[in-house]
Amino acid sequence: xxxxxxxxxxxxxxxxxxxxxxxxxxxxxxxxxxxxxxxxxxxxxxxxxxxxxxxxxxxxxxxxxxxxxxxxxxxxxxxxxxxxxxxxxxxxxxxxxxxxxxxxxxxxxxxxxxxxxxxxxxxxxxxxxxxxxxxxxxxxxxxxxxxxxxxxxxxxxxxxxxxxxxxxxxxxxxxxxxxxxxxxxxxxxxxxxxxxxxxxxxxxxxxxxxxxxxxxxxxxxxxxxxxxxxxxxxxxxxxxxxxx
Numbered sequence: 001x002x003x004x005x006x007x008x009x010x011x012x013x014x015x016x017x018x019x020x021x022x023x024x025x026x027x028x029x030x031x032x033x034x035x036x037x038x039x040x041x042x043x044x045x046x047x048x049x050x051x052x053x054x055x056x057x058x059x060x061x062x063x064x065x066x067x068x069x070x071x072x073x074x075x076x077x078x079x080x081x082x083x084x085x086x087x088x089x090x091x092x093x094x095x096x097x098x099x100x101x102x103x104x105x106x107x108x109x110x111x112x113x114x115x116x117x118x119x120x121x122x123x124x125x126x127x128x129x130x131x132x133x134x135x136x137x138x139x140x141x142x143x144x145x146x147x148x149x150x151x152x153x154x155x156x157x158x159x160x161x162x163x164x165x166x167x168x169x170x171x172x173x174x175x176x177x178x179x180x181x182x183x184x185x186x187x188x189x190x191x192x193x194x195x196x197x198x199x200x201x202x203x204x205x206x207x208x209x210x211x212x213x214x215x216x217x218x219x220x221x222x223x224x225x226x227x228x229x230x231x232x233x234x235x236x237x238x239x240x241x242x243x244x
Contacts (some may be wrong), residue, residue, distance in 0.1 A: 096159035141165030
């Protein structure tokens with residue numbers, strides 16, 4: 001009799017455990033994909049606090065150049081940029097948390113209130129801006145977007161995502177993927193990686209200790225194997241591949 005009474009509850013518990021396991025597996029797979037794509041992304045919870053970050057985003061924040069973590073929150077060094085960043089984050093978090101665009105929210109630790117302003121205000125759902133950095137570092141691009149997860153059973157539910165675009169970051173090598181997809185030789189993979197880093201053909205030839213004519217020969221071979229006609233097309237193709 002006791003087993004009959006417990007059986008429905010045990011079944012429900014097992015189903016819940018299975019749902020949680022599937023959700024966690026999906027999230028783990030997504031995190032691995034983000035890391036492989038070198039995406040500098042930070043997830044924020046409903047309070048605007050940083051919940052998780054990719055390795056690329058951590059590298060950006062660890063420099064503390066223009067933007068850094070302050071008590072778990074993203075904070076820009078310049079007051080004007082911090083005010084705009086906080087407003088974008090507040091709007092994105094409010095939208096991602098289900099409050100919707102155009103809903104008045106109260107000033108909190110993630111907003112940038114001005115002196116004498118109303119405590120309630122209407123945020124915009126995210127946006128994009130540039131964060132100034134000290135020379136020789138170039139400005140950092142920041143995109144803030146609302147995010148809503150359907151995995152209601154999970155404790156970690158991001159309300160917004162922040163993407164960093166660092167023009168000074170060195171892209172990860174795509175050599176393994178290039179060899180697997182297009183059968184490039186090691187020299188052709190090395191050349192393609194250098195081109196993706198921003199080197200011109202003469203600089204590539206110098207780094208690979210070959211003449212410009214030899215480098216041009218290898219480049220034509222890469223064009224033929226990858227099916228592109230221009231260097232810009234090749235770089236766009238390579239940057240869309242994951243680094244493994």
